[in-house]
Amino acid sequence: MKRHVPSPVAAEMPTKKAKIVETVTEQQSQLEPTGDEQEWTKVEKRKKKKMKKAEVKLDTSQPRFMYSNAEITKRNHAVGIEEIRDLALHIIADAPPPNWLRVENADKIPKVVAVLIPGLTPEILSLPPLPTSAMSNPNLPISIPLPPRAEPGTTQPGVPFIASTFSHACPTRAPGDHMRMHSVLSTFFSGPISSTEKKRRMAEREMSEIFANRDPxxxxxxxxxxxxxxxxxxxxxxxxxxxxxGWVETPEQPKESLLTPDEGKxxxxxxxxxxxxxxxxxxxxxxxxxxxxxxxxxxxxxxxxxxxxxxxxxxxxxxxxxxxxxxxxxxxxxxxxxxxxxxxxxxxxNPFSTGKSPxxxxxxxxxxxxxxxxxxxxxxxxxxxxxxxxxxxxxxxxxxxxxxxxxxxxxxxxxxxxxxxxxxxxxxxxxxxxxxxxxxxxxGPSFGEFKTDYESIFERMSRSTRRAGGGVGSIKSAVVDHGNPHMMHGNKATTSIGCTNDEEVLKNILEAIPSHHFLFARFMALAHLQGWVTPKASQDVPPPEPVPTPTSEDIAAAATTLNTQLKALHASLPPRTALIIFTGHSDPRRMSALNQRKNVFENVIRNGTAVQTLQPAEQWSTSDSRSLEEAVELAKRGLLFLGVKS
Structure with a gap:
């Protein structure tokens, strides 16, 4: 499996060509496999020379990602989830290019596969923690060392697929404010509308107000x-x-009643x-x-x-x-x-009535x-x-x-x-x-509507031409996720498939790849194992039991399973498919616990209880607010991996 190197780009000067660190490729073997046989055959030097020229020519059109360190250094925050969304839209549709990343030959990329893996931490990947020193920029991509070569018959720990496939991990930041983290899924699947669409919507609202009536x-x-x-x-x-x-349906209204004039009806x-x-x-x-x-x-x-x-x-x-x-x-x-x-x-x-029917x-x-x-x-x-x-x-x-x-x-x-x-x-x-x-x-009709001017990315795709070729409406999209994505973030996708575990996610995404251009999948086993996912109690979901702390063996086993699943996914991708893997956020449990304690305190005070009557553990202080802000910022941290299947 060839390792993709998204080359960091040096500061780009207006009059000079950007200095680019070229992709490092492994030396070609003197023996190469033939197309028809599963054996190795020696390639003559003259043929090999021609093949090398063809490979060089082909490589110039090979899509690749290159981080712009100069642009990333200027930023106050790491790359946001909304920027990962816009990157996917740039590659597959007609969104403008990002400034933090250069995408070469984007029109040669036929598919984009985005995979969200919450719970995939730097510790599991054996990556160094993000720098906190004032002398280092925590937003710059981190170089991923190659995994050590495994002994025959042994399994490498962690998720070696990541290190074997990607050269850099780019830090990301989840959405939210200083007191809470917002939904990664909502941010990824919805974005601001274009100016043309905004004008169309404004005209539609104005017309609805003009013809507004009180007919329910x-x-x-x-x-x-x-x-x-x-x-x-x-x-x-x-x-x-x-x-x-046991099901019934309201009888169909007789057709003649639909043709009756409104007067007297x-x-x-x-x-x-x-x-x-x-x-x-x-x-x-x-x-x-x-x-x-x-x-x-x-x-x-x-x-x-x-x-x-x-x-x-x-x-x-x-x-x-x-x-x-x-x-x-x-x-x-x-x-x-x-x-x-x-x-x-x-x-x-009444079938026996002779009078005029009402x-x-x-x-x-x-x-x-x-x-x-x-x-x-x-x-x-x-x-x-x-x-x-x-x-x-x-x-x-x-x-x-x-x-x-x-x-x-x-x-x-x-x-x-x-x-x-x-x-x-x-x-x-x-x-x-x-x-x-x-x-x-x-x-009127616009009452109770928030003019957020946001839309699903699938609505955006439906109005867009496909960069790799195809007219408006030609982009086929698929969402494969836990639960029922059809009712939420996948409700505008061409195909939306609900799953109960990661095995089903893998099976369904593999089946969807050949017939779709943009695909999203989410693997949740690591997040569930670590207790990151707490379903909100409701009429349909009773309060969950506390998740026991997983052992290192449990984590290692889940990581090994994930590694196998990612390898299978990567192997099924057609050449030049863009693979976007992101973790979304870090451990949210401390943030959630502090927010829950803060909400309990505010509800108690709202009900008229005096602060002085509360126990110290029930109170909320300025120090607690600072701790919450710190926990929120830590929870927002994530990682992004970018590559193109060779």
Whole structure:
């Protein structure tokens, strides 16, 4: 395997050619393999001379990376995650070139593969720590020594693939402020829009304001939005959702009612709905459903629902359901589902009526927050849905979604979900959705939208030409990640594949490489092993058990597995593929622990507790703030490795 050397570039003078440290290549052997045989054959000198000339000519067009030390030295901070994102966009699409790195022959690079490996530390790689001396610049690329040659039959420790493949490790800095680190994934997968796209969006907003009206149907989700947000889709809209036993769908509205003139046609009723769930032996089951009429504010249906299987966790912290409350429930799931379906279904005609039929009552609209979850709880497919998590925006833009409590506080100036461990009240949540829709109808479509002017990198790619050749829309992208990337950072990619472990990540990325131009994968085993990943407790994710401290043998075994996976990935790449490996950040645990302690202190004070009554360990001081700032800066440190497959 040839080792890629991204040559550091000396300070570039305006009138002089930059001094470049050329790639060091190994001497060619006198014996070279033939193309057809797995044997070594001697190459005649005349032929060898011609081959060397051809190799020199080929090498001049070989893509390569060269760090600009002069530019990096001028910086206050290390290379940011957003700059790694922009580098990928420059290579594969039409983004401008970076100033900290020169990319030669970028148009000869057919693919970009970006791999995020949190938990891959300098210690595991046997790299020296980043310099902290005032005489040294901590942002400059670090030279990686070649790994020692392994004895026959032995395995090299650590991840020797990195040292064998890359000559330098470039320090990076994760996003955030002085008190917290922001998401590496969100930063990598979203970026600022171009000036042309900004003008287009401004014109679109102006037109929407001009033609703004108070018709709530303008906020009904499109089919694409429903698919993108994992809604259960009625079969008459699209054959994309496979209904399991027990599922039902709202009957299709008769076609003639769609052709009836608007005059005299009844308005669509709107109902707000919210459901609560508990865990049973069969998984999550419905325990309460509340439905409110938008026009009257009257609760049309509110029932506790008796689960079909024994309850294993009432999820009281979120559902508000207790064993005592559920003991009084007599309504079964089938009864609750049938009642909701009757409310949502158009009334059937009397086939024996001879008089003039009244206008068809149109199918009602359902509104909720992340409404797809409520529909899945009810096992109902419905065509007309409004989702407050979509018509209102998260401050940091898509694909993040705002929480209902935050939206209600921000735009309605009132608080909900304040019962703490007592959980949520579905009627309260349903009324909050109604109020948010009312605000939207009064203020206009742009109300509740943050003009962040950011977009997914996949939206950017979809409007771009491919640098290596291909018109607009020709860039095929793939995200292979843990969890469900389709619902988050991969929701605009051509292909998005969710995995449960690194073995699945490797398998799926290998299958995706031939048919895609930009690919992203994330290996998480090292981060999980070291306790870096703490899933946020929620209705779907119970609080995790503490992760035991891994032994050095555990770390070594995980590193060896990762090394094998990276070698397999590299071997599958076509020639001239750009390989970008980055770690994102360092150990976040101290930062997280300090932030948690700070939040507890602030909540206690907010509730009226006097500082003097707190124990020293419960208080928060200026010294603690300094410790937090230091922990945040340490957590933001990461490493970047750049190479091109020869």
């Amino acid at each position: 149907s303008q906020y009904i989700l499109t089919l694409d939005q429903m698919v993108e947000n994992d809604y259960p889709i009625p079969s008459y809209m699209a054959d994309v959702f496979q209904k399991s036993p 009844p308005k669509r009723k709107i109902y707000s709905i919210d459901c609560e769930m508990c865990l049973t032996e069969d998984g999550k089951e419905l325990t309460r459903v509340c439905m409110i009429d938008f026009d009257t504010g009257i609760v049309v249906y509110d029932r506790l629902v008796k689960p079909g299987k024994p309850v294993t966790d009432y999820l009281t912290r979120w559902s508000g359901i207790t064993a005592e409350a559920l003991a009084t429930a007599t309504t079964t799931f089938s009864e609750a589902q049938a009642h909701i379906l009757r409310i949502l279904s158009p009334p059937s005609k 206008p068809e009552t149109p199918t009602p609209i359902l509104i909720g927050h992340s409404l797809e979850s409520d529909l899945k709880a009810l096992k109902i497919c419905h065509p007309f849905c409004i989702d407050t998590a979509i018509i209102y925006h998260h401050p940091r833009g898509r694909p993040l979604k705002p929480g209902l409590a935050w939206l209600t506080k921000k735009w309605c100036n009132r608080e909900i979900q304040t019962r703490g461990e007592g959980g949520h009240d579905p009627e309260e949540d349903a009324r909050a959705c109604l109020e948010l829709l009312q605000k939207k109808l009064i203020e």
